[in-house]
Amino acid sequence: MKFVVSSSELLSHLQAISRVISNKSNIPILDHFLFDLQDSKLTLTASDQEVTMVTSLDLSSADGNGVIAMPSKILLEALKKFSEQPLNFDIDMTTFAVNIVTEKGKFSVVGQDGADFPQPPALEGNDVQSLQVPVELLNTGIVKTIFATANDDLRPVMNGILMEINDAGLTFVASDSHKLVRYRRKDVSAGFEGAFILPQKPAGLLKNVLAREEGDVFIQFDKKNAYFTLPNYKLICRLVEGNYPSYNAVIPQDSPYQVTVDRVEFYNTLGRVSLFSSQSTNLVKLMLAPDEMTVSAQDLDFSISAYEKVGCQYEGKEMEIGFRSNFLAEIIDNLSTTDVVFQLSDPSRAGLFVPLESRENEEVLMLLMPMMINV
Structure with missing residues (x-):
């Protein structure tokens, strides 16, 4: 040959x-x-x-x-x-x-x-469901969510991205129990309801090749495996078995306090201030007052601290809430808009982070659990 x-x-x-x-x-x-x-x-x-x-x-x-x-x-x-x-x-x-x-x-x-050489598994004919989506849609869904997947041997269902197809469209969900991301596209109509959990490794592999592809992705899946057929590549993977937790139950339905802030300005401030946070907790505090946010951190073990003020739109009561800085930075980094909105209720409940403006037929929601602030 x-x-x-x-x-x-x-x-x-x-x-x-x-x-x-x-x-x-x-x-x-x-x-x-x-x-x-x-x-x-x-x-x-x-x-x-x-x-x-x-x-x-x-x-x-x-x-x-x-x-x-x-x-x-x-x-x-x-x-x-x-x-x-x-x-x-x-x-x-x-x-x-x-x-x-x-x-x-x-x-x-x-x-x-x-x-x-081992042959890939075949899909079981009676259980196979399929849909076709644009390369850009699948790539965006994976990019927006993969950073929030867990590495938890005790709960393997959290180690992947839930892809859920229903009348609302195609929804991508990932969570590590500290942060949660839900990315939804309403411009997908598959004509059926179904769901599967895409493991972290194949999700990362798809992310690497989708950016170079154009056209559509043909997705087929049954209870155990999924096939992703791209114009120049095919990926076959074993799915994560089990039921994904009811993620909608942890998303607060009432968050009356809204903060609008310039994403890049806040991200850079967070990056500077977080250098002075405790290495064990990475805690940063957000002190909210009308039209002003103070980002602060300290590490008592090394006697260092920092704070910086950021202009914002906020009309609620004064509030102080703490977050793990590296998780918060990941969320802000993955909200690719000029301004972001923090939706808060009180310091003990999860904060929601959404873009001020979204593209048509697109919904992005990111959730982060707060940290206790020692007074």
Whole structure:
């Protein structure tokens, strides 16, 4: 089996799927890429058994068909060292010896029989549901929520993004019990109600490739697995099993006090003041007064403190509320509008953070639990 491929094009596709490969795999062949050549189309696959990612290249020069697994680490490292040039792959399908011939040299490795590479799970026909959404929509939903997912071995359902399809549209939800993000798009009509929990790893893999894609994503899922078919990639993953908590129950329905503040100004102030917060708690305090907010922090162990005033629109009673600074910074950073609105009720209840203006058919809501302030 022989084929010729651009070094930079091959590297780009392999790097995109290489993030699937686990460093802790007990199955040696999963440290390899699967190369499948059929009629001048080269399909590349990487898998860790939980997640499989596939991409393909159309070749202008190819001879023969076949499937072989090639070692990922040495292949990636070698490709990074090549300048853009055609690479001639000459593969003995009996011994699985691979010769990569360039204009000035030859590089040899030994692969494995591609038939031993694990196959991705098939969807169960009777339970399969499907929908088609724009690449931009799926990418935005993942970007807005993935930072709020948990890493909790005791509650695995919190370690992913809930994707919920119903009459309201497509809703993305993530929470680690301290913060919660709900991103909803009303311009999706699937014609059915369904939901699944997308694990953190495949969500991150999708995030990496969606930004480079255009067009639509075709999503299929059953009770155990999901298929995401993009124009240039396919991702298959095992879903998180279990029921996601009733997230709407923790969102306050009545938050009478509203603070409107310039997002960048507040974010920069928070960044400066939080440097002086306790390393164990990262507590920052927001002191609210009419049209003024004071952001403060202190670390008694090191005798340091800071405060800074920020202009805002606020007409409620004076209030002091505390938040973990790094969580608050993440939320503000992911609200991509000029002004943000804090919706508060009292220092012991969750604060809501929303953009002052949203795009049509889009709803963004972020929630953060407060911290107790020691008086």
